[in-house]
Amino acid sequence: MKAYHLNSHAGAGRLVRTDVSKPEPGNSEVRVKVEAASLNYRDLLILDRAGQNELTGRIPLSDGAGVVDAIGSHVAQWRVGDRVAASFFRDWISGPFKSSYVSSSLGGNTMDGMLAEYVVLPATALVPVPAHLSSIEAATLPCAGVTAWHGLVTRGRMGKGDTLLVQGTGGVALFGLQFATALGARAIVISSSDEKLARARALGGSILINYRDTPDWDVALMKATDGAGASHILELGGPGTYDRSLRSVASGGKIIQIGVLTGFGPKPDLARLQWENADIIGVTVGSVEHFTTMNRFLSEHSIHPIVDRIYGFDEVPEAYAHLRSGSHFGKIVVKL
Numbered sequence: 027m028k029a030y031h032l033n034s035h036a037g038a039g040r041l042v043r044t045d046v047s048k049p050e051p052g053n054s055e056v057r058v059k060v061e062a063a064s065l066n067y068r069d070l071l072i073l074d075r076a077g078q079n080e081l082t083g084r085i086p087l088s089d090g091a092g093v094v095d096a097i098g099s100h101v102a103q104w105r106v107g108d109r110v111a112a113s114f115f116r117d118w119i120s121g122p123f124k125s126s127y128v129s130s131s132l133g134g135n136t137m138d139g140m141l142a143e144y145v146v147l148p149a150t151a152l153v154p155v156p157a158h159l160s161s162i163e164a165a166t167l168p169c170a171g172v173t174a175w176h177g178l179v180t181r182g183r184m185g186k187g188d189t190l191l192v193q194g195t196g197g198v199a200l201f202g203l204q205f206a207t208a209l210g211a212r213a214i215v216i217s218s219s220d221e222k223l224a225r226a227r228a229l230g231g232s233i234l235i236n237y238r239d240t241p242d243w244d245v246a247l248m249k250a251t252d253g254a255g256a257s258h259i260l261e262l263g264g265p266g267t268y269d270r271s272l273r274s275v276a277s278g279g280k281i282i283q284i285g286v287l288t289g290f291g292p293k294p295d296l297a298r299l300q301w302e303n304a305d306i307i308g309v310t311v312g313s314v315e316h317f318t319t320m321n322r323f324l325s326e327h328s329i330h331p332i333v334d335r336i337y338g339f340d341e342v343p344e345a346y347a348h349l350r351s352g353s354h355f356g357k358i359v360v361k362l
């Protein structure tokens with residue numbers, strides 16, 4: 027079967043197209059014929075570390091969807107032909123997070139990912155694809171969709187009357203925007219581009235701020251909300267946005283700490299949390315249970331993920347370059 031490997035010696039791309047043998051499922055496993063895989067910002071961070079030993083030879087990308095192609099003898103919940111997506115953490119099925127799940131993330135340091143024609147996974151690590159979604163759309167869900175859902179809805183309890191701030195118009199941000207719109211919450215979008223803000227308005231964004239033209243976007247946000255601020259903030263930027271997020275949070279609000287778009291290691295002044303009785307919720311993607319609950323919501327509200335561009339299997343380096351450019355709106359997908 028065809029696949030991509032990470033390789034430190036493959037030039038700037040560090041992605042090598044390769045042929046490897048098709049994996050066979052064990053008794054409790056399922057083989058999935060991958061139809062589409064999607065890219066996340068995490069995949070750029072991993073590509074940039076591709077020289078490190080544990081990543082050499084690893085198949086990248088956590089996110090993918092396809093069709094069950096073969097099942098192990100003990101597998102009862104799947105049939106050949108079922109449409110499925112893989113969950114980000116192979117081992118986080120339900121219940122609270124445990125740090126031991128970290129090493130089960132697909133396409134990370136220790137586990138192969140979805141950029142291959144076939145993958146084998148435990149039967150418990152898959153979810154059914156909602157009937158209204160194509161495999162291309164379903165491939166966008168496991169990391170960005172589940173992260174926004176787990177942070178904003180499961181933990182953040184966002185609902186009608188709330189005000190969400192999303193930072194930028196990438197994968198996690200647009201899922202957050204779509205969830206806010208469906209739940210009847212007001213959405214504030216900040217972006218580098220007026221054209222992207224116009225598209226965000228069409229998805230339900232009602233307060234739109236260009237953070238290039240208005241670097242003090244927290245001041246603009248406070249003005250636009252009559253001093254109330256945002257009850258929910260998808261904190262995606264890290265050090266470059268954290269202080270402004272803290273200055274934008276409403277009384278009793280929640281900062282959902284997720285991203286590192288401007289780097290690692292924010293050292294914010296957290297005093298305002300205390301004066302506003304606000305919370306920080308740290309999120310690392312989510313479980314199979316979160317994924318399943320989100321899919322029910324997507325079906326009930328007929329939500330289709332926003333796909334920016336679809337690349338062919340031969341064009342994977344171009345797909346990564348497009349993600350790195352930051353010019354995308356929503357998700358970038360590779361069709362197998």
Ligand SMILES: NC(=O)c1ccc[n+]([C@@H]2O[C@H](COP(=O)([O-])OP(=O)(O)OC[C@H]3O[C@@H](n4cnc5c(N)ncnc54)[C@H](OP(=O)(O)O)[C@@H]3O)[C@@H](O)[C@H]2O)c1
Pocket residue numbers: 065066067068169170173193194195196197198199216217218219222237262263266267283284285286287288309310311349352353354356
């Ligand atoms: N904790 C977790 O479990 C988890 C899960 C998923 C993602 N993440 C993190 O969340 C972040 C977003 O991931 P993603 O995959 O959605 O990324 P993405 O699709 O690559 O989003 C990139 C977009 O973010 C916006 N952006 C960049 N710098 C910004 C800034 N300084 N202020 C505001 N917006 C900015 C830009 O949008 P505009 O062009 O519109 O400005 C850019 O196009 C990443 O840091 C990722 O590592 C964490």
